[in-house]
Amino acid sequence: MKSKDLHRQFERYLLGQMTAQEAQAFEDSMDREEDIRQQFEEYKILAQGAALRGRELMKERLKKIEANIQNEKKTQQALWNWPLGTVATTAIALVLTVIVLALIYLSRSPADTPEVLFADAYDAYEWTAGTRDTSQTKQVPWRQLYQAKRYGDVLPLLEQHLQEGNNSSRLQLLLGICKLETNDPEGAREAFQLILQKNDPRFSDHAKWYTGLSFLKQGNASAAKTFFQQLADDPTADHRQQAADIIQKLQ
Amino acid sequence: MPMQNSLAKSAIIEHLRGHDERMVDRAFESLYREHAAAVRSFVMQKGGNAEDAADVFQDALIVFYKKIRSNGFELHCSIGTYLFAVSKNLWLNKVRKHKKEIIGVDGWPQDELGETDVPLMEENPNSLAAAKALKKMGGDCEQLLVDFFFNGLETTEITQRMGYANEQVTRNKKSRCLKKLRILFRQLKSQMSI
Numbered sequence: 284m285k286s287k288d289l290h291r292q293f294e295r296y297l298l299g300q301m302t303a304q305e306a307q308a309f310e311d312s313m314d315r316e317e318d319i320r321q322q323f324e325e326y327k328i329l330a331q332g333a334a335l336r337g338r339e340l341m342k343e344r345l346k347k348i349e350a351n352i353q354n355e356k357k358t359q360q361a362l363w364n365w366p367l368g369t370v371a372t373t374a375i376a377l378v379l380t381v382i383v384l385a386l387i388y389l390s391r392s393p394a395d396t397p398e399v400l401f402a403d404a405y406d407a408y409e410w411t412a413g414t415r416d417t418s419q420t421k422q423v424p425w426r427q428l429y430q431a432k433r434y435g436d437v438l439p440l441l442e443q444h445l446q447e448g449n450n451s452s453r454l455q456l457l458l459g460i461c462k463l464e465t466n467d468p469e470g471a472r473e474a475f476q477l478i479l480q481k482n483d484p485r486f487s488d489h490a491k492w493y494t495g496l497s498f499l500k501q502g503n504a505s506a507a508k509t510f511f512q513q514l515a516d517d518p519t520a521d522h523r524q525q526a527a528d529i530i531q532k533l534q
Numbered sequence: 535m536p537m538q539n540s541l542a543k544s545a546i547i548e549h550l551r552g553h554d555e556r557m558v559d560r561a562f563e564s565l566y567r568e569h570a571a572a573v574r575s576f577v578m579q580k581g582g583n584a585e586d587a588a589d590v591f592q593d594a595l596i597v598f599y600k601k602i603r604s605n606g607f608e609l610h611c612s613i614g615t616y617l618f619a620v621s622k623n624l625w626l627n628k629v630r631k632h633k634k635e636i637i638g639v640d641g642w643p644q645d646e647l648g649e650t651d652v653p654l655m656e657e658n659p660n661s662l663a664a665a666k667a668l669k670k671m672g673g674d675c676e677q678l679l680v681d682f683f684f685n686g687l688e689t690t691e692i693t694q695r696m697g698y699a700n701e702q703v704t705r706n707k708k709s710r711c712l713k714k715l716r717i718l719f720r721q722l723k724s725q726m727s728i
Contacts (some may be wrong), residue, residue: 287709329715330683332664335657336676337684338596339665345557345592348563349570 293326303388397507400529401499408460408489429457434464450485459493468497488514495526504533540580543613550602553695569614573621580625594621603686633714663726675711682708
């Protein structure tokens with residue numbers, strides 16, 4: 284009989300799959316042939332060895348599972364076993380850190396907004412008339428109104444004066460200021476733009492400064508920065524330091 | 535390892551009867567979480583230490599695993615009760631074997647449990663040498679023979695699990711593996727002078 288067939292018989296016998304008659308016949312054959320009995324005994328040992336090896340492997344797996352559970356428990360216990368003082372100190376430190384960060388945020392963030400920077404930096408242009416200024420010599424009525432900060436009243440008078448042909452850069456600047464003060468930043472920029480087109484060295488820096496401020500007032504930081512940068516880059520410009528400060532704050 | 539919820543009795547039995555090792559491990563993990571503490575407490579009260587308790591519980595899990603996978607086994611009590619009873623028997627046998635003094639071991643309502651006094655697999659110098667030879671052999675042969683003789687898988691199941699073409703391939707492979715194991719076992723036996 285081939286060993287494969289013999290093994291099949293051994294298996295069936297060991298697993299109790301033989302009928303009573305088959306089992307009896309098998310036992311008789313072992314009694315008759317010592318060789319078959321020896322093979323059967325060896326097969327039984329090999330089967331037991333394989334089962335023992337299976338048990339060893341399973342025990343290794345179970346040990347790993349247990350170790351994982353123990354590690355998990357240790358981690359949890361380690362957290363619970365922190366001394367009360369350490370827990371309290373850590374909690375207080377965390378709360379204080381959060382408060383400090385919140386205060387820093389609250390104190391910094393409004394100052395960084397363009398609108399707030401505008402409010403901090405803006406002052407209306409002060410009218411100190413030059414010798415060649417016709418409005419000085421003629422004692423125009425709206426000069427006093429401007430100095431009294433009645434910009435809404437000045438505006439129609441100034442516009443009329445400009446339409447009459449007196450198109451000086453100073454008057455354009457004053458017009459722009461009045462428009463800024465009466466909440467018309469776009470109109471103000473038109474006036475400042477006319478000064479820049481004329482490239483009048485006496486008023487160009489003012490025009491850039493107030494154009495930048497008019498953008499800040501509207502919350503447009505990047506447009507404002509363009510004009511402030513021109514001033515900051517020019518070592519002889521008026522408002523140079525103020526412009527540099529605002530750029531730094533915007534960053 | 536993330537915290538797993540306890541599995542229901544039916545899920546545990548289903549996992550242990552299946553062929554997916556991950557699910558088997560998950561079932562074991564659930565059993566550990568639920569029942570290891572009671573066994574540990576018992577063993578330590580009866581003169582054992584934590585290591586003894588872990589060893590006994592592992593053996594009880596293996597007994598339960600083998601029982602669940604054997605034909606015709608029905609569990610008539612809770613898994614916890616069964617595992618505790620098996621663990622208790624295993625520990626008492628171990629203590630008796632080592633002639634330790636036992637004080638106050640309570641009886642257990644055996645009728646409720648069915649067969650829990652399960653002998654562990656036969657350990658003798660020959661079977662231990664065969665186990666050692668199989669460990670040395672390793673690889674597919676080790677897996678195949680363990681699946682057949684320990685996990686009790688049928689040839690069809692082994693064919694599927696090992697990815698063999700058909701059952702005949704599995705049978706041939708098993709025959710070759712047994713032949714190899716016999717040679718290794720004989721070598722080892724002669725070295726150990728068993």
